Amino acid sequence: MNREKIVACRWAAMAAVILYSSVGLMQAQTPAPSTPAPSTPAPAKSAAPAKAPEAEEDPFAPQPAVPLPPGMTGSDTSDPRASLKPGMYDAGEAASGLKHISFLKKPDAFQITAVSPDDPNVQKTLHQLGIGDTSKMPKPMQMVIAQLAFANSDFAFQGTHLFQGNFYGVNIYDISDPAKTSLLTSLVCPGGQGDVSVYKNLLFMSVEMPNGRLDCGAQGFPPEPPPAAGHEKERRVPAAQKDRFRGVRIFDISDIKNPKQVAAVQTCRGSHTHTLVVDPNDQANVYIYVSGTSFVRQKEELAGCSGETPAKDPNTALFRIDVIKVPVAAPQEAKVISSPRVFIDARTGALNGLNNGGSHGKGEEKPADTNQCHDITVYSAIGLAAGACSGNGILLDIKDPAHPKRVDAVNDPNYSYWHSASFSNDGSKVVFTDEWGGGLGARCRATDPNKWGADAIFNLKDGKLSMASYYKLPAAQGDTENCVAHNGSLIPVPGRDIEVQAWYQGGISVMDFTDAAHPFEIAYFDRGPIDPKVLVLGGDWSAYWYNGSIYGSEIARGLDVFELTPTKFLTQNEIDAARAVHVAALNVQNQERIEWPAQLVVAKAYLDQLARSQALPPKQIGSLQKAIRNAEKSHLNAKKVAKLKTMADQIDSTSATAKSAADSTRLHALSDILKHPAA
Amino acid sequence: MLLHGMLLAACSPLCGFALPRLQQPGPESPHVSNPSSPQVLVQPGAPGEPSKTLPPSTRPMLPQRAQADVEFMQGMIMHHQQAVEMTALIAAHTENKNVRSLGAKISSSQSDEIRFMQRWLASRGESLNMTMPGMPGMDMAGQAMPPMPGMLTPAQMDALRKARGAEFDHLFLIGMMQHHNGALVMVKDLFDAPGAGQDAELFNFATDADNTQRAEIKIMQKMLENNP
Numbered sequence: 001m002n003r004e005k006i007v008a009c010r011w012a013a014m015a016a017v018i019l020y021s022s023v024g025l026m027q028a029q030t031p032a033p034s035t036p037a038p039s040t041p042a043p044a045k046s047a048a049p050a051k052a053p054e055a056e057e058d059p060f061a062p063q064p065a066v067p068l069p070p071g072m073t074g075s076d077t078s079d080p081r082a083s084l085k086p087g088m089y090d091a092g093e094a095a096s097g098l099k100h101i102s103f104l105k106k107p108d109a110f111q112i113t114a115v116s117p118d119d120p121n122v123q124k125t126l127h128q129l130g131i132g133d134t135s136k137m138p139k140p141m142q143m144v145i146a147q148l149a150f151a152n153s154d155f156a157f158q159g160t161h162l163f164q165g166n167f168y169g170v171n172i173y174d175i176s177d178p179a180k181t182s183l184l185t186s187l188v189c190p191g192g193q194g195d196v197s198v199y200k201n202l203l204f205m206s207v208e209m210p211n212g213r214l215d216c217g218a219q220g221f222p223p224e225p226p227p228a229a230g231h232e233k234e235r236r237v238p239a240a241q242k243d244r245f246r247g248v249r250i251f252d253i254s255d256i257k258n259p260k261q262v263a264a265v266q267t268c269r270g271s272h273t274h275t276l277v278v279d280p281n282d283q284a285n286v287y288i289y290v291s292g293t294s295f296v297r298q299k300e301e302l303a304g305c306s307g308e309t310p311a312k313d314p315n316t317a318l319f320r321i322d323v324i325k326v327p328v329a330a331p332q333e334a335k336v337i338s339s340p341r342v343f344i345d346a347r348t349g350a351l352n353g354l355n356n357g358g359s360h361g362k363g364e365e366k367p368a369d370t371n372q373c374h375d376i377t378v379y380s381a382i383g384l385a386a387g388a389c390s391g392n393g394i395l396l397d398i399k400d401p402a403h404p405k406r407v408d409a410v411n412d413p414n415y416s417y418w419h420s421a422s423f424s425n426d427g428s429k430v431v432f433t434d435e436w437g438g439g440l441g442a443r444c445r446a447t448d449p450n451k452w453g454a455d456a457i458f459n460l461k462d463g464k465l466s467m468a469s470y471y472k473l474p475a476a477q478g479d480t481e482n483c484v485a486h487n488g489s490l491i492p493v494p495g496r497d498i499e500v501q502a503w504y505q506g507g508i509s510v511m512d513f514t515d516a517a518h519p520f521e522i523a524y525f526d527r528g529p530i531d532p533k534v535l536v537l538g539g540d541w542s543a544y545w546y547n548g549s550i551y552g553s554e555i556a557r558g559l560d561v562f563e564l565t566p567t568k569f570l571t572q573n574e575i576d577a578a579r580a581v582h583v584a585a586l587n588v589q590n591q592e593r594i595e596w597p598a599q600l601v602v603a604k605a606y607l608d609q610l611a612r613s614q615a616l617p618p619k620q621i622g623s624l625q626k627a628i629r630n631a632e633k634s635h636l637n638a639k640k641v642a643k644l645k646t647m648a649d650q651i652d653s654t655s656a657t658a659k660s661a662a663d664s665t666r667l668h669a670l671s672d673i674l675k676h677p678a679a
Numbered sequence: 680m681l682l683h684g685m686l687l688a689a690c691s692p693l694c695g696f697a698l699p700r701l702q703q704p705g706p707e708s709p710h711v712s713n714p715s716s717p718q719v720l721v722q723p724g725a726p727g728e729p730s731k732t733l734p735p736s737t738r739p740m741l742p743q744r745a746q747a748d749v750e751f752m753q754g755m756i757m758h759h760q761q762a763v764e765m766t767a768l769i770a771a772h773t774e775n776k777n778v779r780s781l782g783a784k785i786s787s788s789q790s791d792e793i794r795f796m797q798r799w800l801a802s803r804g805e806s807l808n809m810t811m812p813g814m815p816g817m818d819m820a821g822q823a824m825p826p827m828p829g830m831l832t833p834a835q836m837d838a839l840r841k842a843r844g845a846e847f848d849h850l851f852l853i854g855m856m857q858h859h860n861g862a863l864v865m866v867k868d869l870f871d872a873p874g875a876g877q878d879a880e881l882f883n884f885a886t887d888a889d890n891t892q893r894a895e896i897k898i899m900q901k902m903l904e905n906n907p
Contacts, residue, residue, distance in 0.1 A: 066787075109720055109737050145802050148879035149741055167879055168739060188722040188733065192879055210870060211742045211877035215725040220742025223874030239873040251723060260730050261723040294886040295870045307867075332726065355897075369897055390890070438887055 072449035079475035081507065082446075084528030086480075089557065091530070097510065097523025097570060098550065101179045102561035107186050110168050111150050111556075147537040148440075149190070151555045154273075154487065156198040157546045158585040161256060163203060164553055165194030168218070170205060171559075172256060178549040178561045185257055189216035191245065197276040197587040199286050202331055203251040203259060208270030208294050212245040216261065240301035246270030248288055248324060250331045263334045265324050268296050268305035268317035273375040275589040279401045280380055287401045288324040290336075291373040292317075293390070310351040318371040319343050319351040321387075323402055342387065342396060342406050343370055354392050354409055374435075375420045379427060381593040384463075386421035386430045393418050393432045393458070395465060407463045414451040414470070420487055423460070424497045425594045429516050430458045430465060431499060433485035440537055444483035444506045446476040453484040455501070457516045468516035473506045475526065480535045481505035487542040491550075491564070492581040492594040493574045494602050495609045495666040498522070500550050504539030505529060508552055508562070512569070514662050522569035530556060546586050548579040577605035596669075598678040600628050606670040615663040616654065623647070628674075636679060648674035744803070747872035748881055752796045753809035755865060755888070758827040759789040759796075762858055765831070765851065768839060772847040777902055781895070785855070788891060792884070799880060828868075829861015848906065852899045859892040859899075 068074055076082065085092030093100070153165040160176035161184070172185040189205070191212025197204040211220035221241050248271045250263040269292025277287040296307030296317045306313045320341050326334040345353025352369040370391035378385040378398055385396040385404060395408040411418075412434075419435035436453035437443045443453040454472035458465040477483045481504070488501030497514045500523075507526030513519040530536040538556035552560035566572040580601055581594055596602045607628070611621045627647055631640040648671040655667035720737055723730040766786040769779055797807050826832070831839070831854050839850050866889045870876045876885060 107720075109733070109739055112739060146741060146879065148883065150739060151879075184718055186720045188720065188737070188739075192882070209877065209879065209882050210875070215728070216723045218740045218742075220877045221874050223743060223745035223747065224872060226746075239871050239875070241873075250726075257719050258721060258730055258732075259723060261726050261728070264726045293890070294882070295866065295889065298871065369894075371893075391894075438883070440883075 066447060068447050068449060072451065074446040074448055075444055075450055075472065075476040076474050077446045077476040081475035081524065081526040082477065084526060086529045086532040088530050091528035093525070093527050095525040097565055097567040098508065098525045098562045099565050100525060100560065101549070101563055102181045103558060104173070104181060104183060105558040106150070106152065106166075106556075107171060107183060109186055109188060110152075110166055110171070112146055147556065149192075151193070151537065152541060152553045152558070153193045153555075154195045154542050154588075155544055155546075155551060155553055156196040156203070156585075156587050157544075157551075158198045161198075162546070162551060162559075163196045163198055164559060165196040165205065167192040167194055167209075169216075170194060170196055170203070172253075172259075173559065175546075175549070175551075175561075178563075181559065181561055185259065187251070187259055188218060189249070189261075190218050190220075193272065195271070195273045197274065197288075197590070198253070198585060199276055199278070199587075200328060201252055201254045202262075202286075202326070202328070203253045204274060204276065204288060205249040205251065206271035206274050206290075207246055207249060208272050208292065210239075210244065210246070212270070214243050214245045214264055240298055242301075244297075244301060246297065248274050248290060250326065250334055252331070263326075263332045265334050265336060266302050267292055267322050267336065268302060268307075269294055269372070270297075273589070275376045275378055275385075276587045277378050277385075277398065277401045277590060278380060282401075284328060286326050286328060288326060288334075289376050289378070289385075289404070290322040290324060291375055292322070293372045293374055314351070316351070319369075321373050321376070321404075323404075325402065338402050340404050342373070342394060342404060343389070343392075344406075354389075354394070355411075374418060375589060377421045377423065377589045377591055379423045379591040379593075381591075382423075382427040384423075384427070386423060386432070388418040388421045388432055390418055393421065393430070393456075393465065395430075395460070395463065397463075408465050410458065410465045410467070412456055412467065414449070414454075415456065416452065419485070420589075422488065422490065422499060422588070423591055424513070425490060425492075428460055429468070429497065429513065430460050431471075431488075431513060432456045432458065433487075433501075435484050435486065437482075437484055439484055439486065439504060440482050440535075442477065442479045442481055442483060442535060444473050444475075444477035444481070444503065445479055450474075455485050455511070455519070457513050457519055459516050469519055471511055471513065471519040473503045473509050474521055475506070475524070477506050478529050478532075480529045480531055480533065482535060482537055482539060486540070487544075487588070489542075489544040489546075489586075489588045490591075490594065491545045491578055492596070493570070493578045493605065494596045494669065495606050495662065496574075500543050500545055502540035502543040502552065504541070504555070506539065508540055508543040508550070510564075520569075523564065523567065525552075525560075525562060527557075542588075544586065544588055545578070547582055571605070571608040573601065573604040573608050577602045598673045598676055600632055600673065600677050603628060603670050603673040603677070606666045606673075609666055610663065610670070613660070613663055615658055615660075615667065616651075620650070624674075631677065636677060641677060644674040644677060648672075742874070742877040744878060745872060745874040745876075747869060747875035748878055749800065749803075749805050750809060751865060751869045751875070751885070752800050752881070753805075753807065754827045755862070756793055756796050756800075756807065757809065758830060758858070758862060758865065759793045761830055761836075762786075762789045762855065763793070764836075765839065765855060765858070768847070769851070772839075772843055773851070774844070775848045778848050778851060781898060781902070782851075785895060792888065795884060799884070827861060828864040829858045831858060845906075849903075852903050856896055856899050856903075859896050862892045863889060863896075 080094040149167055151167045156163040162173040162175045164171045169189045170187045174182050174184050191207035192209040195206035245264050247265045247267040251259040252262045253259045267290050271290045272293040273291045275289040297305050299305050306316050308316050310316055320339045322336050323338045324334055325337040341351050343354040344351055354370040370389050373387045373389040376385050376387045383399040385398045387394040393410045394406050396404040397407050398404045415434045416436035419433045422431050433455055434453055450472040451470045454470040456470055457468045459468050483504045483506035486502045488499045491498040491500050498512050500510045509521055510523035511519050512522050530538045541553045541555050543552045550562040554560055564575045580597055607624055610616045624647055627643050631644055634640045651667050651671040655664055658664035658667055720733045721730045722733055763786055766782040769782040800807050842850050866885050869885055876882050
């Protein structure tokens, strides 16, 4: 999530409200022309447009949906996800190819709206905020207060521990048995948005808001007392606070039940997100790329900070990212070591060398300078990083991690805000996301174009990105559901490029982008809106695969765990092959190459794919399946393994004539396993 | 002001697609855990300091809202209203396609934002308008209120109303840049005010407004360079 624009739109309800407020008769509300007119003619002014502004002044009333622009198409309203029952914990659910195996509500210490606005805790918090008489306030309004202050955000994983970031701190879960996930430790430390990463005994956390405190206090900073009489017009003192913290916190989690803050590295714009970077050639240090998107703080608070334009101040904190170097054995010595000018124009030296003017497709020229990255995904194995940088998608060479250099940049006329990125495992594609509306708007309605707020899939070849297609959640969502493309991770199904992705209240969608030009959905899970009338912030911030399960970070409700189930789009063998991959830790934005074990379960997944694409004749598939079964039954005895090798040689002879590159790769990989199967 | 039940009733004949149908949490739904309490609830100290354990009954707290937050929202509503007023002149005053397209974008984003700000204020029980002690009789055009930074003076607005064609385009772009630059000042002043900007929704809104208006200023600069 990056920016704010809550626009709750329900044209129908608005029409009803306008009419209701004017006529005062329930029966008179229905605007359908076929409805008989009320027996008493409505006063002339009741239907007059002059009444509309009055209704519009109610900020909770819905707004009419804007029609689809010409030539654009929207999402599918006949999908079961388009009409789910609303509710916080009792919402209707729809799923395909995903089994929901666990759900844990947010801890009480991390929410004001336990279940209903009548909860005494809600009332207490409202009072604390200086909101006195809540009895006059409609209940839905109480529900929307301070939702964001306690929003769940991103995940990191290590061993059997899951770290769920929150604007108010971090929750650490035990996922040794995913179906029985349990909360271990809650860490209170506000400051938003709580983006997390984990490396060995260190947990990193992003802080960007002005209420962030070095000591993790929740009280923030006190407001200025009213000016003395006669001094109202005087310029006030700067708000500099030595105890304020905006940047990246580092916790020592050696004792998972008692994390300790060991360092807090301040930056000028704070840290909206950060990315862990591990240098393959340097075991002693790790790096953190800091993406700051908000205001530059005063120099009185942090020396050297300047929010001026590059023309006025070449040391401006705009137009850069920050790199923190963390000595693993001495994290307290972590500090910013460079602030790469990743938007520089190499020819002129101008710091603001990038803008979002369209590079492909036809679109209105919008020459807004790109001055920030929102998120960066590094893929050290190929020496590259993909930056989603507000107006642009950029590609960075990170072979020298302290000094990333831009090697390519793209933009897109349909893109509003470049938000996040992920590479395909072979590094030949990048999936970017567009967080149109900032994540708090309803942007998956049938009237929202499916090229806006979507994934954009790019091919990556020789350090150059080229646009291939868009992918957007295919199911229409309601106008009280914040929905747009958000965070996802790869699912390690061999032979295919598959990503599981969060779409806020659009739920979770699993997408196959093996063919970059033709992505399609293979599984999903969705709940109905939290509230049918008011857009209450919620939905999945992140949905990531980790060692066999899919975890969803639900902003308002809590933590979800899922398993994949076989469908016509995905076989049990493919799921089993994905589950055969184990990693020691996962920080999704620090992408690591997936390696599959040379086990027959992986071979069977390839075989299913070759059957699906008809790359091999059914008879050959059948005999291969039989030979693999026999080899498994025999626990890989020499004779059966020799048989597999013979069949692998046959495969090699056909792989040159495979119809697609994907099939060719599958055939090679299958043959390799059959030649040397591992137990 | 809407009432919960009334709106639901008003809604039912019209918005079937969002209303209860067949879906309930399915038979395969997992057991919903009770509100979870962690084995431990800790609050770290400053770097190098020990963490402290909090009692399980701990509930969240938020910083106190600053008057500067409320005034920022009230002032920005007035500020945005003038931008909407300016863009409303476009249709009758110029045929310039670029100005028309920019105006439509500004009008739509500022109207959206006005709704957001009204909602933020209303849900916190605050007045949607700024009230200054001893200054009764405010009106929406801001005549009796101190103008917000960058707002066009009545004379500037008059000149804009009288201009047509290229002259209008020029005055509109100059005026809107002045107006948007004022918004940047307002955001800066907000974050410069002690204790302000600590509300998450407000923080995100102000950050977004700043980013959006910077981008639009750049667009207008470019348009002026092309058609001085």
